[in-house]
Amino acid sequence: MSAYYDTIAKPYQRSKQLPYRQVEEYTYFNLLGPLEGKSILDLGCGEGFYTRKFKQRGASRVLGVDISSAMIELANAQERQNPLGIDYLVADVLELGSLDRFDLVVASYLLNYAQTQEQLLQMCRVIFDHLKSDGRFVTINDNSEQDPISYQDCAKYGYVKGVTQPLEEGTPITLTFFLEEETFEIVNYHLSRTTYERAFRTVGFKAVRWFQPLVPPTAIATFGAHFWEDFLKFSPIVGIECLKMLRRGDRHSI
Numbered sequence: 001m002s003a004y005y006d007t008i009a010k011p012y013q014r015s016k017q018l019p020y021r022q023v024e025e026y027t028y029f030n031l032l033g034p035l036e037g038k039s040i041l042d043l044g045c046g047e048g049f050y051t052r053k054f055k056q057r058g059a060s061r062v063l064g065v066d067i068s069s070a071m072i073e074l075a076n077a078q079e080r081q082n083p084l085g086i087d088y089l090v091a092d093v094l095e096l097g098s099l100d101r102f103d104l105v106v107a108s109y110l111l112n113y114a115q116t117q118e119q120l121l122q123m124c125r126v127i128f129d130h131l132k133s134d135g136r137f138v139t140i141n142d143n144s145e146q147d148p149i150s151y152q153d154c155a156k157y158g159y160v161k162g163v164t165q166p167l168e169e170g171t172p173i174t175l176t177f178f179l180e181e182e183t184f185e186i187v188n189y190h191l192s193r194t195t196y197e198r199a200f201r202t203v204g205f206k207a208v209r210w211f212q213p214l215v216p217p218t219a220i221a222t223f224g225a226h227f228w229e230d231f232l233k234f235s236p237i238v239g240i241e242c243l244k245m246l247r248r249g250d251r252h253s254i
């Protein structure tokens, strides 16, 4: 895993320019809410695309962790160029010792690297253990509920998913990204929403909520509402929020 991301660190960074990333970012920050004064642990932070934005939006402390040293090198290079006070660490989340407790743990597109229910459970355990008692986990993830029939319909957004076998627990899903000058692939793994729910509950999360993507007004203005219809219909990505403890007014489940 580490070695593979080391080879695609730059193209992955460039893929943040794809149109659908505007939807990803808008959905993510909508879910995150105000970040002023919050401490944030960003697991699978990549080259720090969001990590930097958390700090720029007022987070008091941000720590990014990624298994790929090339991704962290890109993140550190940007930190050296424009210091924001972010710390980065090269580490495998599956083997992460206790670092500290944070207001928020985030992990965009990390959980979809769990190949088995046990690995997902271990990632969730690490997430839960790094949260303060009233902390929140927020993520954007591949949507395991997307029907493979619709995979090709999403090419216009800049990437497609592909499978060579029926979706079962652990089935590899290849994501092919289309950049102007090149294409590149990453492989995620299918685990059902039921498996995700069970893992969140098993480690102790008291509330789990799932969110459909939100298209920002700017992306509608640029591409037109019609362009986004398939994205909203097929929902290749999903937002997830898990609460360590129930807050007043929160309902137990969805």
Ligand SMILES: C[S@@+](CC[C@H](N)C(=O)[O-])C[C@H]1O[C@@H](n2cnc3c(N)ncnc32)[C@H](O)[C@@H]1O
Residues within 6 Å of the ligand: 001, 002, 005, 043, 044, 045, 046, 047, 049, 050, 065, 066, 067, 068, 071, 091, 092, 093, 094, 107, 108, 109, 110, 113
């Ligand atoms: C699709 S990228 C997302 C990067 C970043 N979160 C973002 O949204 O731009 C997934 C990242 O997860 C990292 N990753 C995958 N498995 C990991 C693990 N077990 N421990 C730490 N990082 C991991 C990869 O190296 C990669 O940088």
